[in-house]
Amino acid sequence: MAELLTLTLKVNGEEKTFQAPAHLSLLRLLRDNLYWEVKCGCEEGDCGTCTVYLDGRAVKSCVTLAHACAGHEVWTVKGLGYADDLTAKLQKAFVECGSIQCGFCTPGMIVAAKHYLDHDGRADRKAIREAIAGNLCRCTGYQKIVDAIYNVACELSNNDLPHNSKLKTQNSRLGLSGSPLGGVAHE
Amino acid sequence: MKNFNYVKAPDVRGALAFLDREGDKACVVAGGTNVMVDIRAGKMNDLTLVGISDIAALRGIQEEDGKICVGALTTISELAASTLLAKQAPALYMAAKVFADAVTRNSATIGGNIAYASPAADTAPALLALKADVLIESEGGKRRVPIAEFFTGVNKTLLQAGELITALEFIPNPYSAFFKIGLRNAMAISVATAACAVKLAANGVIEDCAVALGSVAPKPLRAYEAEKILIGRKLDDDTVKAALEAVGAAISPIDDTRATGEYRREVAPVLVKRALLKASGICVHESCKDGEGRIQHG
Ligand SMILES: Cc1cc2nc3c(=O)[nH]c(=O)nc-3n(C[C@H](O)[C@H](O)[C@H](O)COP(=O)(O)OP(=O)(O)OC[C@H]3O[C@@H](n4cnc5c(N)ncnc54)[C@H](O)[C@@H]3O)c2cc1C
Ligand code: FES
Ligand code: FES
Ligand code: FES
Ligand code: FES
Numbered sequence: 001m002a003e004l005l006t007l008t009l010k011v012n013g014e015e016k017t018f019q020a021p022a023h024l025s026l027l028r029l030l031r032d033n034l035y036w037e038v039k040c041g042c043e044e045g046d047c048g049t050c051t052v053y054l055d056g057r058a059v060k061s062c063v064t065l066a067h068a069c070a071g072h073e074v075w076t077v078k079g080l081g082y083a084d085d086l087t088a089k090l091q092k093a094f095v096e097c098g099s100i101q102c103g104f105c106t107p108g109m110i111v112a113a114k115h116y117l118d119h120d121g122r123a124d125r126k127a128i129r130e131a132i133a134g135n136l137c138r139c140t141g142y143q144k145i146v147d148a149i150y151n152v153a154c155e156l157s158n159n160d161l162p163h164n165s166k167l168k169t170q171n172s173r174l175g176l177s178g179s180p181l182g183g184v185a186h187e
Numbered sequence: 188m189k190n191f192n193y194v195k196a197p198d199v200r201g202a203l204a205f206l207d208r209e210g211d212k213a214c215v216v217a218g219g220t221n222v223m224v225d226i227r228a229g230k231m232n233d234l235t236l237v238g239i240s241d242i243a244a245l246r247g248i249q250e251e252d253g254k255i256c257v258g259a260l261t262t263i264s265e266l267a268a269s270t271l272l273a274k275q276a277p278a279l280y281m282a283a284k285v286f287a288d289a290v291t292r293n294s295a296t297i298g299g300n301i302a303y304a305s306p307a308a309d310t311a312p313a314l315l316a317l318k319a320d321v322l323i324e325s326e327g328g329k330r331r332v333p334i335a336e337f338f339t340g341v342n343k344t345l346l347q348a349g350e351l352i353t354a355l356e357f358i359p360n361p362y363s364a365f366f367k368i369g370l371r372n373a374m375a376i377s378v379a380t381a382a383c384a385v386k387l388a389a390n391g392v393i394e395d396c397a398v399a400l401g402s403v404a405p406k407p408l409r410a411y412e413a414e415k416i417l418i419g420r421k422l423d424d425d426t427v428k429a430a431l432e433a434v435g436a437a438i439s440p441i442d443d444t445r446a447t448g449e450y451r452r453e454v455a456p457v458l459v460k461r462a463l464l465k466a467s468g469i470c471v472h473e474s475c476k477d478g479e480g481r482i483q484h485g
Contacts, residue, residue, distance in 0.1 A: 002190050022193035022236055023226050044224050045291060057264075057293045063223040064294060065216050067193045068238045112290050134288025 007070040011035065012079025018066075026052065026061035026069055030076065037078040037107050041136070048135030051108035052076050058115035060134070077107040080114065087114050089155065093148040101139035108135050113149045123153035189226065192235040199324065202239050202351055207326040209235045211348040216240070217260055218294035220287075221303045245298070245353060248272065255359050256322075259298025259352045263310075267292060275359035278313040278382045278466070282365040285309070298352045301337070304344045304406065307377045311338070311407035313365045315399035316382035316462075319357035325350045338406035360384045364465035366458045370445055377402045378446040381458035383466045391421045398430070398463070403438040403455050410437040413459070422467055430463075431456035 004019040011030070020029050027050040030038045038061060041047035045063040052061045053075040061074075080087035090110045093099070100106050109132060116131035128149045129142070137145060196202035206213050214234040216222050225231050239245065245260035248269050255276060257266070266272055266283035273280045286292055286309045300310045301321065311334070320331045326349060334355070337344050346352070363384035369375025380401035386394045396417050398410040413433035420426045440451035464470045 002188065003192070005193055021189070022191040023189055025223055025227075043227055045220055048288075048290060051290055058290045059294050060220075060290055063218075063220045063291075065193075065219045065223060065236065065238065067195065067236075068216060068219065068240050070195065071241070115290070115293070131289050134290040 005067060007067050009069045009071060010073040012075055013073075013083060020066050022067060024066045026054075026059075026064040026066045026074065028062075029066035029069075030061060030074070035076050035078070037076050039104055039107055041104070046134075046136070047105075048108040048112060048132075049105055051111040051135065053080060053111055053114065056118070058111050077110050080111070084114070086117060086152070086156075087111075089152050090114060090117075090148065093152045094145070097144045097148040097151065099140060099144040099148040105135060105137040105139075109137070109145055113152070116149070117153060117156065121153060123150055123157055125150060128153070189229075190233050191226070193238065194235060195238045196242060198242055199244055199351070199353065202237060202242065203324060203326050203349070205235070205237045206349045206351060209237070213237050213348070215302070215351065217296040217299040217302075218262065220291060220295045221299060221305075239351070250275070250359070253358060254356055256354050256356045257297055258354050260296050261298075263287070263292040263295045263297065263300075264289070266297065266310075275361055276313075276317055276357065276363060277361065278316050278363035278365040278384060278462075279310065282309045282313040282367070282380070282382065285367050285369075297355060301334070301355065302344065302346060302352055304338050304340075304342050306341055306405055306407065307380070307402040308407060309365075309367060309377060309380060309401065312380050312382035312399040312401040313363075314355055314357065315407055315409055316363055316365070316384040316397045317357040317360060318384070318397055319355045321352055322354040322356055323350050324353050331356075335409050338408075341405045343406075360386070362387065362466050362468065364462045364470075366461050366465070368454055368458060376445065379403055379440070379451050379455050379458055381455065381462045383459065383462040385417075385463070385466045387467060393417050393420060393422065396463075398434065398459055400434070400438060400455055400459065403440040403451050405439075408437065410434045410459070412437060417463075422463065422469070427460060427463065431460060434459050 002021040005022055006019055008017045027040055038052055039049035041049035043062045045060050050061040051058050055072050081091050090113050112132050112135050125146055128146050194205050196205055212235055214236050216236045216238050245258045247258050249256045263283045263286045297310050300308045314334050319334045321334055321337045323330050332345055365382040367377050367380045369377055382399045385396040388394050396414050398413045401407040413430040416430045416433055434456050438455055440448040442448050
């Protein structure tokens with residue numbers, strides 16, 4: 001058995017300490033510790049079902065080294081669904097638009113969609129398709145997933161406040177503004 | 188049995204100390220998008236993973252003294268969002284825009300892309316066309332290697348045990364462009380790529396140029412003979428034709444799961460032509476108006 005090393009990170013807002021082998025992926029760390037909402041599809045970075053929010057950016061947890069996340073902040077779709085209005089809106093829209101069939105891709109899709117809308121994403125179907133290009137769905141044919149994200153994007157842009165500034169407040173409340181493994185995808 | 192150790196490097200100095208101590212037992216982990224896949228596939232074992240992702244000094248794009256310096260940990264997302272690169276180094280910007288998918292781009296770094304040295308590394312032809320230098324540090328000191336010399340084969344580079352890539356540096360060139368063809372419009376490893384950079388005189392004569400390709404040989408490469416044909420001439424049909432013939436002679440594409448060598452031989456010159464025209468500002472194609480370096484499917 002490979003030696004276990006200790007790491008401490010925040011998951012869904014709570015500080016957690018785990019023991020894990022040096023090479024463990026963030027996906028395995030989360031699933032081994034009962035965060036089953038994070039799905040394991042390919043474990044090669046291809047399917048996107050394992051997508052989580054790491055310091056305010058969507059990343060594929062299967063290609064993220066768990067120990068590299070020590071001292072950082074991870075949110076799963078479940079934690080975001082409770083703590084973040086935008087994610088809750090996306091979840092609702094996915095249900096309303098019939099964007100969920102077997103549901104396996106949904107947790108990753110929603111986190112990828114949150115990233116898009118958090119980073120200046122607009123109600124633009126082509127751009128939405130690009131934003132979820134790394135998230136595969138075997139069932140829906142994507143159309144209804146794009147519809148759901150598009151609807152939320154429209155809702156945000158119809159608000160009096162530019163949706164951006166509203167989300168930023170949201171993010172700073174959640175402490176989702178840092179940037180450890182990489183940067184925020186906009187300037 | 189997988190058997191790894193892990194150390195987190197707090198800064199460049201700490202990273203170099205770990206790399207020096209571990210020698211060829213060290214494996215740098217930046218974004219992890221190559222390393223994690225290889226660990227799972229059992230392609231590596233018995234190594235110390237040196238996590239560098241917290242080293243802020245290795246991240247970011249700076250313009251200084253007429254040069255652009257891109258830190259090794261800069262993510263592909265950051266490249267694709269850089270207005271500086273969009274204006275001053277479109278080849279690299281275009282490559283970043285069509286690299287993997289939006290989520291993978293948040294993790295993947297430019298240093299990891301270059302160090303991994305896949306023949307299909309998308310930033311490689313762009314950096315070759317921009318004649319970038321790879322900035323390298325070790326306990327022993329610093330060195331700078333022209334990227335055209337850096338790649339030595341499939342997943343092979345001049346990087347020695349104990350060395351860390353700290354940055355990629357190049358002189359800005361607004362007259363540069365990159366094109367990629369993959370199997371689909373997104374998240375596709377390249378079937379072939381090309382990047383070109385040109386310096387045009389007022390009368391349209393090419394004073395200098397660089398032509399680079401990816402996925403058509405064991406390593407990303409420059410087509411020097413094609414460059415020689417182009418320099419001193421105008422970009423007319425005959426010149427382009429002669430240059431593209433030289434491109435054909437420079438490449439040695441193979442069959443793989445993504446495409447046949449024959450197909451790559453067909454498309455590589457087309458990509459070079461488009462990159463040349465786009466770099467020279469005389470691109471006529473509708474499809475590249477949005478500045479994306481991708482040949483669209485469908
Ligand atoms: C789903 C998916 C899609 C992909 N699509 C593309 C694509 O379209 N185009 C493309 O080019 N690539 C693609 N890749 C490959 C990969 O994402 C890139 O090569 C990426 O740039 C690697 O960067 P990283 O930071 O994740 O590297 P890591 O995996 O952390 O490291 C890669 C290698 O580089 C070494 N290394 C990293 N940083 C340094 C440094 N500073 N100094 C010295 N050595 C270093 C590591 O030791 C390792 O050998 C894809 C990968 C996945 C999983
Ligand atoms: S499980 Fe991570 S991308 Fe498929
Ligand atoms: S319902 Fe998901 S694969 Fe058929
Ligand atoms: S709903 Fe079944 S994979 Fe997307
Ligand atoms: S050269 Fe740009 S698409 Fe034509």
